């Protein structure tokens with residue numbers, strides 16, 4: 113039978129003191145919430161209905177909106193075409209050159225969520241901190257475990273794809289990448305498989321050489337003191353990355369880069385040379 117390790121359960125007076133202080137702080141936060149009118153209190157305590165951390169992030173916005181929409185008409189003043197009111201939770205106002213109070217609803221929502229430069233409401237902040245601790249206690253560990261499993265699955269799929277699909281070498285030293293790696297996979301802007309050979313032909317027509325080493329493809333053009341790697345993976349353009357030649361690992365390896373849109377139809381060679389010269393000059 114396995115016995116529980118006692119190494120982490122040894123009494124630590126400092127940890128015990130911190131725990132007690134945190135409990136007192138949470139108790140003070142609950143007291144702050146109970147000082148506001150019951151209809152707001154119910155909204156601020158409804159984080160107990162959250163079923164996940166993601167739910168909680170949405171809940172904060174929704175709670176702020178509900179509170180802002182419940183400000184009674186007699187607490188709202190009309191000033192220079194905007195409806196304004198003090199915070200119904202903490203009583204705080206804003207002092208502007210023309211008007212006082214938060215614009216209803218957006219200005220007040222920003223105060224309640226602490227968005228941007230807005231001063232975060234002390235009352236809603238107390239509720240949000242309690243809510244954050246609640247979802248962490250209830251779902252934090254399970255969510256992290258699920259995330260790790262998902263990441264491991266993705267890594268397995270990527271590793272398998274790397275052995276069967278074409279990898280694109282677009283840098284002298286960085287590892288070659290799949291067609292949709294990096295920002296292309298987030299934005300879904302990678303070139304469709306049937307357009308890849310069109311892009312290869314376009315680059316080769318500009319004087320580039322095609323090298324295939326196993327499943328690693330590179331398209332390069334060597335010049336006197338630089339080498340250019342073509343990256344054909346984007347949907348509507350080819351990116352040319354210029355490096356010193358012969359390439360040596362150093363901070364100054366890269367000499368520039370430029371995009372060449374697929375929509376360019378005529379005088380490809382002269383337009384390419386023009387852009388290459390500009391990119392080298394700019395660098």
Ligand SMILES: [Zn+2]
Nearest residue numbers: 199201202233
């Ligand atoms: Zn407030």
